[in-house]
Amino acid sequence: xxxxxxxxxxxxxxxxxxxxxxxxxxxxxxxxxxxxxxxxxxxxxxxxxxxxxxxxxxxxxxxxxxxxxxxxxxxxxxxxxxxxxxxxxxxxxxxxxxxxxxxxxxxxxxxxxxxxxxxxxxxxxxxxxxxxxxxxxxxxxxxxxxxxxxxxxxxxxxxxxxxxxxxxxxxxxxxxxxxxxxxxxxxxxxxxxxxxxxxxxxxxxxxxxxxxxxxxxxxxxxxxxxxxxxxxxxxxxxxxxxxxxxxxxxxxxxxxxxxxxxxxxxxxxxxxxxxxxxxxxxxxxxxxxxxxxxxxxxxxxxxxx
Amino acid sequence: xxxxxxxxxxxxxxxxxxxxxxxxxxxxxxxxxxxxxxxxxxxxxxxxxxxxxxxxxxxxxxxxxxxxxxxxxxxxxxxxxxxxxxxxxxxxxxxxxxxxxxxxxxxxxxxxxxxxxxxxxxxxxxxxxxxxxxxxxxxxxxxxxxxxxxxxxxxxxxxxxxxxxxxxxxxxxxxxxxxxxxxxxxxxxxxxxxxxxxxxxxxxxxxxxxxxxxxxxxxxxxxxxxxxxxxxxxxxxxxxxxxxxxxxxxxxxxxxxxxxxxxxxxxxxxxxxxxxxxxxxxxxxxxxxxxxxxxxxxxxxxxxxxxxxxxxxxxxxxxxxxxxxxxxxxxxxxxxxxxxxxxxxxxxxxxxxxxxxxxxxxxxxxxx
Numbered sequence: 001x002x003x004x005x006x007x008x009x010x011x012x013x014x015x016x017x018x019x020x021x022x023x024x025x026x027x028x029x030x031x032x033x034x035x036x037x038x039x040x041x042x043x044x045x046x047x048x049x050x051x052x053x054x055x056x057x058x059x060x061x062x063x064x065x066x067x068x069x070x071x072x073x074x075x076x077x078x079x080x081x082x083x084x085x086x087x088x089x090x091x092x093x094x095x096x097x098x099x100x101x102x103x104x105x106x107x108x109x110x111x112x113x114x115x116x117x118x119x120x121x122x123x124x125x126x127x128x129x130x131x132x133x134x135x136x137x138x139x140x141x142x143x144x145x146x147x148x149x150x151x152x153x154x155x156x157x158x159x160x161x162x163x164x165x166x167x168x169x170x171x172x173x174x175x176x177x178x179x180x181x182x183x184x185x186x187x188x189x190x191x192x193x194x195x196x197x198x199x200x201x202x203x204x205x206x207x208x209x210x211x212x213x214x215x216x217x218x219x220x221x222x223x224x225x226x227x228x229x230x231x232x233x234x235x236x237x238x239x240x241x242x243x244x245x246x247x248x249x250x251x252x253x254x255x256x257x258x259x260x261x262x263x264x265x266x267x268x269x270x271x272x273x274x275x276x277x278x279x280x281x282x283x284x285x286x287x288x289x290x291x292x293x294x295x296x297x298x299x300x301x302x303x304x305x
Numbered sequence: 306x307x308x309x310x311x312x313x314x315x316x317x318x319x320x321x322x323x324x325x326x327x328x329x330x331x332x333x334x335x336x337x338x339x340x341x342x343x344x345x346x347x348x349x350x351x352x353x354x355x356x357x358x359x360x361x362x363x364x365x366x367x368x369x370x371x372x373x374x375x376x377x378x379x380x381x382x383x384x385x386x387x388x389x390x391x392x393x394x395x396x397x398x399x400x401x402x403x404x405x406x407x408x409x410x411x412x413x414x415x416x417x418x419x420x421x422x423x424x425x426x427x428x429x430x431x432x433x434x435x436x437x438x439x440x441x442x443x444x445x446x447x448x449x450x451x452x453x454x455x456x457x458x459x460x461x462x463x464x465x466x467x468x469x470x471x472x473x474x475x476x477x478x479x480x481x482x483x484x485x486x487x488x489x490x491x492x493x494x495x496x497x498x499x500x501x502x503x504x505x506x507x508x509x510x511x512x513x514x515x516x517x518x519x520x521x522x523x524x525x526x527x528x529x530x531x532x533x534x535x536x537x538x539x540x541x542x543x544x545x546x547x548x549x550x551x552x553x554x555x556x557x558x559x560x561x562x563x564x565x566x567x568x569x570x571x572x573x574x575x576x577x578x579x580x581x582x583x584x585x586x587x588x589x590x591x592x593x594x595x596x597x598x599x600x601x602x603x604x605x606x607x608x609x610x611x612x613x614x615x616x617x618x619x620x621x622x623x624x625x626x627x628x629x630x631x632x633x634x635x636x637x638x639x640x641x642x643x644x645x646x647x648x649x650x651x652x653x654x655x656x657x658x659x660x661x662x663x664x665x666x667x668x669x670x671x672x673x
Contacts, residue, residue, distance in 0.1 A: 049672060052514045053513075053514065053671065054510060054513060054514065054671050054672045055671060055672055056671060073670070073671075074516075077513070077514050077515060077516055078516045080514065082510070082511065082514040084507055084510045084511065086507045087507070088506065088507035088508050088510055088511050089508065089511075090315065090318075090319070090506075090508060091506070092318065092319060092322045092323065093315065093318055097315070097318065100311070101311055101312075101315050102511070102515075104307055104308055104311035105308050105311060105312070105512075105515050105516075105517050106515055106516060106517075107307075107308065107516060147511075148511075
């Protein structure tokens, strides 16, 4: 059964001048950990707000747990947990007060669903009496997650929960999401970090309001249609400039210390490219065929679109 | 209901943890009372008076000593000539001058009449008029004193009384005004800002995505400010009675209920503003421009409404504090009962309902 359904959703801002979401259709199955992956301004937050009944779509239909996002917004608000992208707790209330307040607001109490938040809450418990505004970034996110979970929601919407959080905290955070998934909660999470995509069961790549592809992370990588190569030399920048002029190279972009390229299939092979580069004076060349990652897929899909 | 109380408790945390809010809420009434009570008084005291006495006789000296003995004047006698008057006015050492012509006394005694010139600083017309009145009164009194046996053939002696305020206590007029002003600022500005702050900080997003009814958010927001405003009202009343000696003639219960109605009017206005703005600054500016300035001008405690052009009198009718001011004056100073103020109460009630209706109609259960 599909817990979240988006059916040809379109959303404009600013009197139709800005297109935020363009004809998006998606399904998220019950119990799935679903990732919405895309850069800033791709339309992730708009989609989240439509699903959490905060925004009305211009066109299309959306439903959560079988309830229509426009008509049945009351029912949806009873059953979901939402953590906005911006830290949205009361900075002048303490950790405990925030948690207490949100628990009561959702007609629950800290005790009632303590098992659900135990693992996360234990980590911030030492700061119970500290004001939320004085917490570190990672702590804030943990508290926000606790507050979103305290009423045992059936669906959890997390809008960029790891943005601005250090690497260690990010890892912890994803571990928590996996534990939550085991409790049967459907989780929708958005992130601009491609490396987090593999941690989801299923992902949707989104760019400029358009969905580029929806699949499992492995599925998306395996759909990469052509061989991908990584080239290194002692001067990455000059190498990139040269590769861009090379007629046999279809696409090339810097990726860490190396350059990822794909070739125009028919006429060229890697040996020819290597010869050409050596002839142009590039030294310490090394190249190998590699497995494409999510980011490679994203860049390819983005360029096609 | 539990949610509701949790919300109100949270709202009190916000207020008590924000020193600025506290300062505005409880510092403002004290500052206003002190300012209006002691600094901004329209009574004229210690007027500097310079005397040019060209006759130096008994009469002129008796009159000068009369003036000296009143608490209104400080006399500097040593002005040598006419030209020095202008100088004294310019550098501020004198506010008025009294000139006795030569032969003042003998003219008075032989011809039965003698001129006396009063020169005042007309750049401040209100003070100047008051000064002339004081001096005329003292001169008239002196005149009667030196003619005890010879009453004028026909004499009308006006005996003025200021009803409801026999001793001319200036505080009586502005206390209701300050009450209107302070309640308006606390209720309107702070309420609108507190709702908009939730929008600005993003907490509104979570509040909306909760089973808590959005409308209850507004009501739960308004209640703490209602309570705090009532406390404020009591604070002002206590200050008025014990610091400024303003007596409360009417029913305190009636006063309390009418004030509560006015507070709710202001809260409705605050909620209306908060529903139409998205930043704390805009909300504050709107509530200040929308309420503070009209309240100052159109309530009637600073500038009498009766003297305004018709257009402004009509505008004044839509300012809630104008009606509250009338009610408070009637109850507090004149001791009148409800049957004398039911019309004003009805107007306030109507305004409240209208504002509330607009606020609720504009309330958004979603973002933007």
